[in-house]
Amino acid sequence: MADVAVIIGSDSDKEIMKKTLDMLEKFHISYEFTICSAHRMPQHTIQYAKTAKERGIKVIIAGAGGAAHLAGVIAANTTLPVISVPLANPPFNGLDALLSSVQMPSGVPVATVSVGDAGAKNAAILAAQILSLNDKELSIALEKFKERMEKEGKVIG
Amino acid sequence: MADVAVIIGSDSDKEIMKKTLDMLEKFHISYEFTICSAHRMPQHTIQYAKTAKERGIKVIIAGAGGAAHLAGVIAANTTLPVISVPLANPPFNGLDALLSSVQMPSGVPVATVSVGDAGAKNAAILAAQILSLNDKELSIALEKFKERMEKEGKVIG
Amino acid sequence: MADVAVIIGSDSDKEIMKKTLDMLEKFHISYEFTICSAHRMPQHTIQYAKTAKERGIKVIIAGAGGAAHLAGVIAANTTLPVISVPLANPPFNGLDALLSSVQMPSGVPVATVSVGDAGAKNAAILAAQILSLNDKELSIALEKFKERMEKEGKVIG
Amino acid sequence: MADVAVIIGSDSDKEIMKKTLDMLEKFHISYEFTICSAHRMPQHTIQYAKTAKERGIKVIIAGAGGAAHLAGVIAANTTLPVISVPLANPPFNGLDALLSSVQMPSGVPVATVSVGDAGAKNAAILAAQILSLNDKELSIALEKFKERMEKEGKVIG
Amino acid sequence: MADVAVIIGSDSDKEIMKKTLDMLEKFHISYEFTICSAHRMPQHTIQYAKTAKERGIKVIIAGAGGAAHLAGVIAANTTLPVISVPLANPPFNGLDALLSSVQMPSGVPVATVSVGDAGAKNAAILAAQILSLNDKELSIALEKFKERMEKEGKVIG
Amino acid sequence: MADVAVIIGSDSDKEIMKKTLDMLEKFHISYEFTICSAHRMPQHTIQYAKTAKERGIKVIIAGAGGAAHLAGVIAANTTLPVISVPLANPPFNGLDALLSSVQMPSGVPVATVSVGDAGAKNAAILAAQILSLNDKELSIALEKFKERMEKEGKVIG
């Protein structure tokens, strides 16, 4: 059973979201990885969101570009925290994905992180921070990660 | 039974979408008007979209602001033509709603019209144009409407 | 006699709008394809728009970049539904084409779809949706297309 | 017979373009003022543009907002210099009108001036500069105008 | 001892962040509310962030406008999840605050929610979602909140 | 003695403005071509502008990128019509150059054309249109140019 669900809307977004998976692994966080388009597989996506909590998922990370509705549709169908990674697709390099993710109406928050690469990594770290509230070991791992960044002057992984 | 379904995501969008209803009435087009938030009533919204065709609806018009997913979610769940009216809400005056509406991925088109007032009227006219392909009387009404605009130098209604 | 007219403003837009033609063919929709610049061939363009209806055209798709007036000029001269594909030309990657297409004044709607590639495909699908209102076979083809997308998790073609 | 044609697309743009007329009067330039929408009166607008030269018009000034095609459509139908005043209408405060005016394709220039008020005045001054190339008196008037601005530290009128 | 720390950079942001406090109260979440400018009280702000975890804080919510560094500076000094509410201050209505909040480099995530009012409410709901992972009662409260939104068609509070 | 002065602010802008020179030659318009930076050679630039009229120049075309002040500084120092070609330099692809060119205050118009390539050509055509008001031959050449564009469906040169 996984703690984090990472979902993407299209096969072409796989490579960038690999950075999320790598970072989750660095923190020894269990995850499942699914393609689940809000637009092309709406029923499946909603079902996925609706059952995530009972399946034991704690945080959902959604990566999508353009009119990026994926995180919003997920958030509409669960009370779990949902993180969006807006992808920097052409022609607008992610400005559309950023606004489509972040500008949710009151009542349905989406936690949006940086557009593109940095966001893919940061989504995993944010998930780790959330899980660490109830996981002493993970909490310490995050502190060590922060110390190492401070020492090495760059992000690890 | 209505030809056009007009839906909004929130009560506060009612006033502006009244312009859509007024214009539909001017063309004697039957419609139904529903509040149906993609984010706050996801299951209802999808059900609404999925059954629209069998209920005889021919065109769906969705008005929404911010991360405007309503038209996209509807379009994901029907093969009827879906028109989006991006609403010019603060703080971004509709730039977010425009990009969230128009930048749909391949496979799921949303017909986006002008942001705000002009769009609310134009959505109805576009619906009339679509319906007129199979309605001689409406086709003539649209031509007369165009002639009057040309004569009076302004939009009627 | 064609159901859909696909027009572009310049020879250099041919390649991208081929995706529209391919998608129309997938749905067995008849089309004509014309170069017809609003700026360099204004009289021809207007004549083309004015006679489209009587020639049996049902939907017009216009692809243009920059100050993309093509769809608007066509829409000003017909009561047929007009779809715009804003092209992602440099330097503004289609932001100019998007705003020039979508921000039409009341009275003259233009149905704008995604900027660039996705829009080229979606314009054809939107045309199919419009035509399907009066074409049972096409209506079923669209539903199958949607099912296949849901199954395969990607757009077909 | 007028030297300058000032046209607007809609009655609601009259007030701001009054500043153009006032400035033309200050320079004793004859003008005609017409409502002539590219979208609602396309045939009339094109006819107007096509006959402007033979009627003795030398410069055309077009004020329009939103998807501001007016100047472009005029420029497509005449070889006279065409000046665009992009109007600062909501919701995008003229960014749409600016891009729709200025981003013309090669072959059909539109001389775009400032968005809104300043542009309404400057269009008249630019017209005066153009006419002054063949009007010694106007040339001197422009120089005096410049000297007075320098002396008074503000635009006159 | 509070679960959530709500901080603002300046007294003038108090009113809007009251919506965050109200929503937290609705969910019976304990909070502390502090003015703590990254720019005018840097040492205090960092100290505040560094000690938050040991003081029992679980989630930090920062509201700031303009070059909104507050959430980022906090996130740089804690491993707790940090939520940013970008405020819609003039002249850029929050575009600056949004980009300054969300575009964090890899290694230091900030969970950004909607600009302005909706964000102020959503930050509290997101905090509730995070806390609910380890609080059965809160988890049920969130589900009821979602059900009521679906029933009433609007956000409660 | 030249009719048109083409100026650029930096050597690196030479290549693109060659398109202006080529188009001027196509219309047999005499020109001079000068490097003349508003920022690095201010005194020379102003002197150049101040003496242009008496040297017989009729139209000035300025190409510049970034904070493109060249056309504005020229326009501040002459009553000749001044045309700006905003160049599409990174990082903002000409949005900065466009706004810096077009947003002149009342009293000092700059006639701004398209950003980049199309603008370089259109500046020359606009200059031709201006000069043609007093040059019958040029007026006919412009009409033929327009006819050929209409016939060939593309810009010539």
Added chain:
Amino acid sequence: MADVAVIIGSDSDKEIMKKTLDMLEKFHISYEFTICSAHRMPQHTIQYAKTAKERGIKVIIAGAGGAAHLAGVIAANTTLPVISVPLANPPFNGLDALLSSVQMPSGVPVATVSVGDAGAKNAAILAAQILSLNDKELSIALEKFKERMEKEGKVIG
């Protein structure tokens, strides 16, 4: 003899730049205040810039809106540090003034501060910081100012 020259391009910018003068007075910095438009009084403006150094001026602050060339033109004509306050005028609320100020070419820096009110104050503080490098008393005043801000949690003045 003044240490700081504060200049504006137009009378209408006086009120906002009063905040600059007030802040300079708070630090007991001598200043002169002049209207000096780059566009309407170019020769005067250049002369002003060229003689500033020999008149004992040490820092120049320029406030301007729209195509804000004032700071750039000043910087082109002096080797003194030049600070720009981009003013938030409609229709673009200072985005044009910001880009016109900050995007200077290599060789001619302009030190740009925040758009509008905050910038008007900050320009004075930046000038104080520059002057304090050679003025012990001012250096101490700045430190006290910083301490008071930290203590009071808001800017003083």
Added chain:
Amino acid sequence: MADVAVIIGSDSDKEIMKKTLDMLEKFHISYEFTICSAHRMPQHTIQYAKTAKERGIKVIIAGAGGAAHLAGVIAANTTLPVISVPLANPPFNGLDALLSSVQMPSGVPVATVSVGDAGAKNAAILAAQILSLNDKELSIALEKFKERMEKEGKVIG
């Protein structure tokens, strides 16, 4: 002991900020060059800022991209003049870094220069201008630099 401190937030920004160092060397200005991330090494960065003045530093130049908080965090912790070079990183090409740098609240100015390359050079020249207020030789060097630019029509170095 160095007069200027040049700092960057990440190793990947080294190459572009080399242009700053080169220009400082051209003016024989002593400098120190440090990696010092506001986000990954917050305590170190603040300490660095707090001690800069007593170590004899006179001007601080910070280069950063994305949510560029570096200059702001430095400015919050010193009364020395702080110059920001917003870096043109993808996906937003420096628009985020520009707004994050320049839009500081009243009380804490950051002197922002051009985005990217030109800014890297201009930051050094601005530092030279500031230092020249108390260094006759540097003042003359800047004047000669300006003269050579005027003569050669391009920036040297």
